[in-house]
Amino acid sequence: MTLLTDAMLAAAGAFVLLSIVIVYRIVRGPTMQDRVVAANVVGTNTVVVIALLAAAFDAPGYLDIALVYALLNFLMSIAISKFTVERGGVM
Amino acid sequence: MVSLYEAGVLALLIGGIFFALVAVVGLLRLPDIYTRTHAASKTDTLGAGLTLAAAALVFGSGLPTIKTALLLAFLFITNPTAAHAIARAADDQGIEPWTADDGGEDR
Numbered sequence: 001m002t003l004l005t006d007a008m009l010a011a012a013g014a015f016v017l018l019s020i021v022i023v024y025r026i027v028r029g030p031t032m033q034d035r036v037v038a039a040n041v042v043g044t045n046t047v048v049v050i051a052l053l054a055a056a057f058d059a060p061g062y063l064d065i066a067l068v069y070a071l072l073n074f075l076m077s078i079a080i081s082k083f084t085v086e087r088g089g090v091m
Numbered sequence: 092m093v094s095l096y097e098a099g100v101l102a103l104l105i106g107g108i109f110f111a112l113v114a115v116v117g118l119l120r121l122p123d124i125y126t127r128t129h130a131a132s133k134t135d136t137l138g139a140g141l142t143l144a145a146a147a148l149v150f151g152s153g154l155p156t157i158k159t160a161l162l163l164a165f166l167f168i169t170n171p172t173a174a175h176a177i178a179r180a181a182d183d184q185g186i187e188p189w190t191a192d193d194g195g196e197d198r
């Protein structure tokens with residue numbers, strides 16, 4: 001199982017690196033929606049990283065954290081896109 | 092010697108990282124918000140799905156696998172929905188889509 005543990009940790013590291021690259025788009029924008037999309041992708045990558053760490057360390061408790069993080073990530077995107085538009089009703 | 096099971100997990104991991112990389116390249120390189128939303132939502136959803144499938148395989152069977160599958164299903168539903176809401180918010184704010192008339196300039 002050690003090969004798979006190493007592969008999981010390497011994949012988690014790759015996802016963290018990709019998330020760091022995305023921060024460029026969050027900083028630069030130029031529109032608010034660009035930043036929300038980029039933050040949403042970072043959140044999705046974070047969920048994947050937490051799930052990978054749960055699998056690598058054989059700690060199923062982490063999966064609950066990943067589920068809550070996915071919920072909050074979705075709520076963040078919906079809330080920002082709904083409440084920054086004047087007439088509302090984005091969905 | 093790599094067993095078939097390990098090879099499957101490795102293939103899923105590599106596929107997931109590849110699609111996450113495609114999402115990042117699209118997010119950085121494409122010219123406007125609509126194309127970026129397109130790239131980010133589709134490829135990142137698939138990348139996350141493949142990687143979570145690898146995690147579910149490693150857990151074997153039991154409750155953790157079910158939780159990972161739930162997470163996968165949840166991401167597959169919510170990620171495109173969020174991208175749709177963001178793109179629609181951009182349209183409501185009056186952001187014009189990029190056209191060839193912009194001459195290669197980003198928006």
